[in-house]
Amino acid sequence: MNQVEALQAALAGEHAALYGVGVAGGKLSGARFRAANETFESHRDNRDRLSALLVAAGETPVAAEPAYDLPRAVVNTATASGLILVIEQRIAAVYGDLVEAAEQPAVRxxxxxxxxxxxxxxxxxxxxxxxxxxxxP
Structure with missing residues (x-):
């Protein structure tokens, strides 16, 4: 995987993360809702930064899907928190790939x-x- 492919994969991952955290946030309240909101904002910032890196490289950023299949149903606080945990595990793997594929120090x-x-x-x-x-693994 080269740097552009890894950037596109990370951007696709951020699109999916935004969708999932948004769904999960609907089942949270209080401090957990605020934490989900901060997580959402962080993923939105990463999405925007990845898009800018791709545009700077002369590439068209991958678009978000209209919807994503979630790995589990979100019906309460526990399943919402569990979904965000899975999202963070998956996005970590995507960024691990980007660390490996990065060709520029700023991207790495x-x-x-x-x-x-x-x-x-x-x-x-x-x-x-x-x-x-x-x-x-």
């Missing part, structure tokens, strides 16, 4: 920052610490 730094944020978010949403966040 952004990918590392995003990977670390996803790892931190996993802990906030009930995940366990991982020795190599973003690594796929």
């Amino acid at each position: 730094a952004f990918a590392i920052e995003s990977l670390l944020a996803a790892a931190s978010n996993q802990l906030s949403w009930g995940g366990a610490p991982q020795p190599f966040p973003g690594a796929t």
Whole structure:
């Protein structure tokens, strides 16, 4: 995978993350809703940054799908929090790929920052610490 392909994959992942966190947020309230809102804003910022990187590279950013299949039904606070955890695990893997494929220091730094944020978010949403966040088996 080259840098442009990895940027496009990360952007597609951010589109899906925004959809999923938005769905999950509808089942949350109070502090958990505020945390989901912060998570949503972070993914929106990453989406915008990835789009800008692709445009700067002369590429057309991949568009968001109208809807995404969720890995589980979201019916209450527990399933909403569980969905956000899965989203953060998946986005960490995408950023791990971008770290590997990055050809420019600025892209690699952004990918590392995003990977670390996803790892931190996993802990906030009930995940366990991982020795190599973003690594796929």
